[in-house]
Amino acid sequence: MVKTLLLFLLLAGGSANAASLSAQLDRTTVALGEPVSLTLQAQGLNLDAIDAGPLGAHFDVSGRTLSRGPNSETLVLTLYPRAAGALHIPPLQLDARRTASLPLTVTDGSDAVPRVTANWVLEPPEPRVNQPTRLTLAICDDGGLQWQRPALPTHAGRIVRALGEDEGEGEHAAGEACTLHRFHWALLATQGGAAAFAAPMLDASRFGQRLRFPGPPLSYHATALPAWLPAHVPPVAPVVDADPLPARWPLQRPLSWRLEVTGGYSADGLKDLLDLQLNESVALGVYPPLIEAIAPDDSNSPLTRYAVTLFLQPRASGEIMLPALNLPWYDPTRDQLASQVLPGRSIAVFDPRVQRARQVAGGLAGALLLAALAWQGRRMARWRMARRRGLRAIRAARGLPELARAVRQFSLTGQPAAPSLGEWQRRLAQEAGGCDVADTVQQMEQQLFGQALPTPAELQQALLRALAHACPTPRIPWRQPRD
Secondary structure (H helix, E strand, O other): OHHHHHHHHHHHHHHHHHOEEEEEEOOOEEEOOOOEEEEEEEEOOOHHHOOOHHHHHOEEEEEEEEEEOOOEEEEEEEEEEOOOEEEEEOOOEEOOEEOOOEEEEEEOOOOOOOOOEEEEEEEOOOOEOOOOEEEEEEEEEOOOOEEOOOOOOOOOOEEEEEEEEEEEEEEOOOOOEEEEEEEEEEEEEOOOEEEEEOOOEEEEEEOOEEEEEEOOOEEEEEEOOOOOOOOOOOOOOOEEEEOOOOOEEEOOOOEEEEEEEEEOOOHHHHHHHHHHHOOOOOOEEEEEEEEEEOOOOOOOOOOEEEEEEEEEEEOOOEEEEOOOEEEEEEEOOOOEEEEEEEOOOEEEEEOHHHHHHHHHHHHHHHHHHHHHHHHHHHHHHHHHHHHHHHHHHHHHOOOHHHHHHHHHHOOOOOOOOOOOHHHHHHHHHHHOOOOOOHHHHHHHHHHHOOOOOOOHHHHHHHHHHHHOOOOOOOOOOOOOOOO
């Protein structure tokens, strides 16, 4: 029994003496932003269980590769320094084994990696709660790096929304010229007090090589709003742009009115404010508004911009006044509640059925008028042609009998030849009351009976003068103009 126990102790001591743990770096000098590989080799140990937490103080562990052999394990950790200067790889412990501390020199730039500086800009530097603020990360380099937007950590008490990015000329802190890359966010503090951002690592690439630079930390202080301030009221003056409303609108037809509101409101806050002010009435129906987020004209503006569509339905004819909209906001300079008021608008509401009836009546009246004008025009054309034919026959007559026959055939309404000149004179008085041919007819009758009176040529000219302006008596109430 004693021999067995001694044999077990000897075997256990031999196994403990066989276990080993070592660490080494692939290089001792590296530029800030470049990776360095830390290789851990172990025998008789499980490297999956090693605690790499001590490395996090000065290095970012971005990758790990574990390989196993028959009696050994190799773990390769990819590290990015968080600062320049003389650093040390801290000892790592696994079971009873411990690695040695390894020195590492980190330079601020090299021939292969440019010097990089970064800083945060907060506008305004001390925001108020619920005040949209622009947060900018400005990175300076030599212009040869391709940057990726860092992911900002979420945290209670703030809302972060990504905006645009731009590039321009800048300077390092020492006054050296550089290329300036700027990433913008909209930061909204939701609670007052001091707050801070943990420094993120900044990813870049140069000729296909991945580089990671330490990001600057950010701390700020958010000023709380007064306790008496109502909810959903931001410390930013809103800007309201409303589409024009029609002057007239049909009864019972839904009307959509579009507004654009730029400021510090949230979608829920804006909806609650509108619900408090838009109420149905006997004359006006109100439906829930549609609120859509749209991009501001300035892509880097932290202000919110919403397209609000109000749906209204007039329920009574006459003048209807749309309600005024009051958008409150907190004025920090005066420490008081202010408001942006969109005045109410008046709309004349009409019944489309009444308008349609008026249109039908107007159309019928117009059709009747057109028919009357067409009839009158046709009648005028007919008597003008008849007058022209009669005058042509009188002008072509040769001798008194032929002239008398042409006169008896003259008619503005197309009647047959009169049996006598007296009957023709009576008929002409009915057709055209304005023609006075009595003397001429009397002279023509006396000439026919052989009395010495004016010659047929003189009678012919007198008749042409008298009948040249003959017009039929109007058969409609209004008088026809003479030629």
